[in-house]
Amino acid sequence: xxxxxxxxxxxxxxxxxxxxxxxxxxxxxxxxxxxxxxxxxxxxxxxxxxxxxxxxxxxxxxxxxxxxxxxxxxxxxxxxxxxxxxxxxxxxxxxxxxxxxxxxxxxxxxxxxxxxxxxxxxxxxxxxxxxxxxxxxxxxxxxxxxxxxxxxxxxxxxxxxxxxxxxxxxxxxxxxxxxxxxxxxxxxxxxxxxxxxxxxxxxxxxxxxxxxxxxxxxxxxxxxxxxxxxxxxxxxxxxxxxxxxxxxxxxxxxxxxxxxxxxxxxxxxxxxxxxxxxxxxxxxxxxxxxxxxxxxxxxxxxxxxxxxxxxxxxxxxxxxxxxxxxxxxxxxxxxxxxxxxxxxxxxxxxxxxxxxxxxxxxxxxxxxxxxxxxxxxxxxxxxxxxxxxxxxxxxxxxxxxxxxxxxxxxxxxxxxxxxxxxxxxxxxxxxxxxxxxxxxxxxxxxxxxxxxxxxxxxxxxxxxxxxxxxxxxxxxxxxxxxxxxxxxxxxxxxxxxxxxxxxxxxxxxxxxxxxxxxxxxxxxxxxxxxxxxxxxxxxxxxxxxxxxxxx
Amino acid sequence: xxxxxxxxxxxxxxxxxxxxxxxxxxxxxxxxxxxxxxxxxxxxxxxxxxxxxxxxxxxxxxxxxxxxxxxxxxxxxxxxxxxxxxxxxxxxxxxxxxxxxxxxxxxxxxxxxxxxxxxxxxxxxxxxxxxxxxxxxxxxxxxxxxxxxxxxxxxxxxxxxxxxxxxxxxxxxxxxxxxxxxxxxxxxxxxxxxxxxxxxxxxxxxxxxxxxxxxxxxxxxxxxxxxxxxxxxxxxxxxxxxxx
Numbered sequence: 187x188x189x190x191x192x193x194x195x196x197x198x199x200x201x202x203x204x205x206x207x208x209x210x211x212x213x214x215x216x217x218x219x220x221x222x223x224x225x226x227x228x229x230x231x232x233x234x235x236x237x238x239x240x241x242x243x244x245x246x247x248x249x250x251x252x253x254x255x256x257x258x259x260x261x262x263x264x265x266x267x268x269x270x271x272x273x274x275x276x277x278x279x280x281x282x283x284x285x286x287x288x289x290x291x292x293x294x295x296x297x298x299x300x301x302x303x304x305x306x307x308x309x310x311x312x313x314x315x316x317x318x319x320x321x322x323x324x325x326x327x328x329x330x331x332x333x334x335x336x337x338x339x340x341x342x343x344x345x346x347x348x349x350x351x352x353x354x355x356x357x358x359x360x361x362x363x364x365x366x367x368x369x370x371x372x373x374x375x376x377x378x379x380x381x382x383x384x385x386x387x388x389x390x391x392x393x394x395x396x397x398x399x400x401x402x403x404x405x406x407x408x409x410x411x412x413x414x415x416x417x418x419x420x421x422x423x424x425x426x427x428x429x430x431x432x433x434x435x436x437x438x439x440x441x442x443x444x445x446x447x448x449x450x451x452x453x454x455x456x457x458x459x460x461x462x463x464x465x466x467x468x469x470x471x472x473x474x475x476x477x478x479x480x481x482x483x484x485x486x487x488x489x490x491x492x493x494x495x496x497x498x499x500x501x502x503x504x505x506x507x508x509x510x511x512x513x514x515x516x517x518x519x520x521x522x523x524x525x526x527x528x529x530x531x532x533x534x535x536x537x538x539x540x541x542x543x544x545x546x547x548x549x550x551x552x553x554x555x556x557x558x559x560x561x562x563x564x565x566x567x568x569x570x571x572x573x574x575x576x577x578x579x580x581x582x583x584x585x586x587x588x589x590x591x592x593x594x595x596x597x598x599x600x601x602x603x604x605x606x607x608x609x610x611x612x613x614x615x616x617x618x619x620x621x622x623x624x625x626x627x628x629x630x631x632x633x634x635x636x637x638x639x640x641x642x643x644x645x646x647x648x649x650x651x652x653x654x655x656x657x658x659x660x661x662x663x664x665x666x667x668x669x670x671x672x673x674x675x676x677x678x679x680x681x682x683x684x685x686x687x688x689x690x691x692x693x694x695x696x697x698x699x700x701x702x703x704x705x706x707x708x709x710x711x712x713x714x715x716x717x718x719x720x721x722x723x724x725x726x727x728x729x730x731x732x733x734x735x736x737x
Numbered sequence: 738x739x740x741x742x743x744x745x746x747x748x749x750x751x752x753x754x755x756x757x758x759x760x761x762x763x764x765x766x767x768x769x770x771x772x773x774x775x776x777x778x779x780x781x782x783x784x785x786x787x788x789x790x791x792x793x794x795x796x797x798x799x800x801x802x803x804x805x806x807x808x809x810x811x812x813x814x815x816x817x818x819x820x821x822x823x824x825x826x827x828x829x830x831x832x833x834x835x836x837x838x839x840x841x842x843x844x845x846x847x848x849x850x851x852x853x854x855x856x857x858x859x860x861x862x863x864x865x866x867x868x869x870x871x872x873x874x875x876x877x878x879x880x881x882x883x884x885x886x887x888x889x890x891x892x893x894x895x896x897x898x899x900x901x902x903x904x905x906x907x908x909x910x911x912x913x914x915x916x917x918x919x920x921x922x923x924x925x926x927x928x929x930x931x932x933x934x935x936x937x938x939x940x941x942x943x944x945x946x947x948x949x950x951x952x953x954x955x956x957x958x959x960x961x962x963x964x965x966x967x968x969x970x971x972x973x974x975x976x977x978x979x980x981x
Contacts, residue, residue: 365800403747441901445832588839669820
């Protein structure tokens with residue numbers, strides 16, 4: 187793969203990696219008295235391994251110029267493999283923490299294995315490791331096909347993929363060591379945050395440069411969503427993470443925000459990480475892989491416009507519904523509630539648009555588990571956004587907040603929507619990228635589908651039950667007018683649901699493992715597709731004609 | 738509408754700018770006024786800052802991810818006020834960088850846990866929660882009692898917090914390590930400086946039961962015992978505690 191880089195690009199890659207090796211060494215030396223030193227060592231080793239790989243081919247001959255008349259898919263392929271590795275890691279940790287709540291002894295006598303440190307490793311592993319890699323890998327694929335142009339250069343996509351994964355590794359390894367800002371879904375410390383900004387700016391520039399090369403006059407709707415995802419996540423990430431480090435030789439920093447302002451910034455970030463990372467980006471996937479797989483055009487262009495701008499505008503107001511009945515001023519709570527309810531309109535416009543697109547292709551949904559993944563994802567998207575608007579209503583939130591109902595809601599979205607659309611998209615794109623006729627085993631896709639669906643349903647029902655039960659127990663009064671249940675009694679009542687939840691998660695994890703096996707077998711043992719159709723997957727001006735570099 | 742949009746989607750830069758404008762409005766309207774409207778945070782001139790030991794405990798609370806299961810935000814609901822005490826005010830987390838309001842109660846709210854249990858109870862509970870609360874699902878933290886607390890750099894921590902707006906004095910910053918040691922060592926000469934600088938209501942105690950040796954357990958217990966006690970504002974607000 188590295189041989190596909192020109193010798194100039196290989197030299198640039200080596201230069202960047204040498205710089206990173208030095209940065210890693212400097213961090214390790216300066217932070218040797220702190221956990222920062224360990225992160226220095228990780229940066230050092232990570233870049234050293236990559237540097238070795240680049241140097242091993244640095245004097246190899248130049249790649250064939252004909253490559254420029256094809257799409258550049260190597261970064262997407264690596265991204266997809268990384269997606270599945272992160273899926274198993276993130277979901278595996280998820281099953282572990284779920285089991286800890288049922289059986290708290292399931293930890294070692296060591297800090298790294300306790301619930302509080304594993305939980306962000308699970309959320310980051312799944313959201314950023316699994317979700318983020320899937321978004322980056324598919325965005326490169328979709329962007330090129332819908333623009334009918336090759337990626338603008340060959341080096342920056344690699345910088346994005348490997349730079350982003352370095353961020354994920356720093357974040358997750360940090361939580362095990364106790365490095366955390368405690369800001370939910372933004373726990374990584376200041377230096378990792380700065381690194382992510384560098385990676386993200388590169389990602390944005392690459393995206394815009396490739397769009398500028400497009401041979402289609404219009405920017406396709408999937409790319410609107412990918413663009414919104416890249417842009418808004420950058421804004422959210424930068425604003426939420428502004429902090430003052432205690433020293434440049436230590437990992438710890440203090441957020442510039444405090445108290446009520448911090449709470450508002452945090453949930454403005456947190457809720458819009460859901461909106462622009464876990465919704466917009468994956469809607470980008472939906473808008474490409476659904477019509478491709480169903481071989482049906484998107485039902486309504488108008489609905490696409492309404493839902494895109496509705497989501498972009500309304501979501502940013504909704505974060506304060508995480509703070510009902512708190513010390514946040516009432517007017518902000520009310521605004522958050524109001525916009526959260528209005529958000530149902532663009533959300534259901536998207537879900538409806540997706541399902542209506544399947545009209546005329548329902549027999550394919552029946553026969554094709556891949557398309558069924560995408561269909562179920564659309565249904566869960568509709569259900570979860572309805573539930574989200576409902577939970578944002580102040581009195582409903584009074585019952586649900588702080589309970590497992592929220593956890594169930596999040597997982598209806600994360601499993602039923604995000605993971606389902608990802609698996610559906612990956613099963614679509616893997617044969618196209620690796621030029622195979624189909625996945626190694628359609629049967630295993632079917633197995634994965636049912637494991638994932640059963641797992642999600644068991645998980646969500648367990649959390650609905652436990653959440654509503656606990657919320658009601660907290661506010662139950664006995665005849666004498668005092669609270670009926672101690673807190674502990676409500677914890678003990680959760681036990682059966684915690685077991686059920688861990689089991690549901692285990693099924694989902696098993697599905698991801700089956701999917702990874704299927705991916706491996708597809709890459710290694712499935713024959714190439716030599717048909718006309720596979721050979722025709724080329725950018726304009728068309729097959730055979732070389733495109734000048736830099737065009 | 739579709740005609741206008743068809744033009745917009747031919748122009749990448751225009752589209753990018755449109756996304757930025759449309760997505761910025763909500764955050765600007767909801768966040769900026771929180772800094773300009775005075776009533777947002779109640780004022781209490783007598784509110785004290787965390788001592789170095791309590792701050793170190795808070796950082797361990799963050800490090801261990803305690804906030805993932807314990808909120809520090811009592812909502813304005815009758816059952817919460819009866820269970821946990823007066824509802825939380827914005828001023829109470831004014832010096833909390835970042836806030837630890839939390840989002841999930843796998844365990845109970847801790848906003849007013851200070852003074853509710855003895856130091857001894859907290860130590861036993863943190864070493865193994867199920868020794869004192871049968872049926873608890875909280876992890877055990879026995880290593881807190883074994884790990885010595887790093888106090889040498891606490892002055893840097895206070896200085897960093899001053900940069901973001903917490904009113905630590907030069908004297909507090911200069912004496913941070915000594916104050917951390919003194920607060921956990923009632924018989925040591927450094928103990929008196931703690932109450933001098935942070936007020937007479939500050940608890941000086943061998944929190945983990947072992948004086949003259951400052952462990953992470955000392956810091957965490959000192960922090961837990963001060964929760965809800967930095968200001969009396971919530972008790973004097975009137976309505977609080979009456980339910981509703």
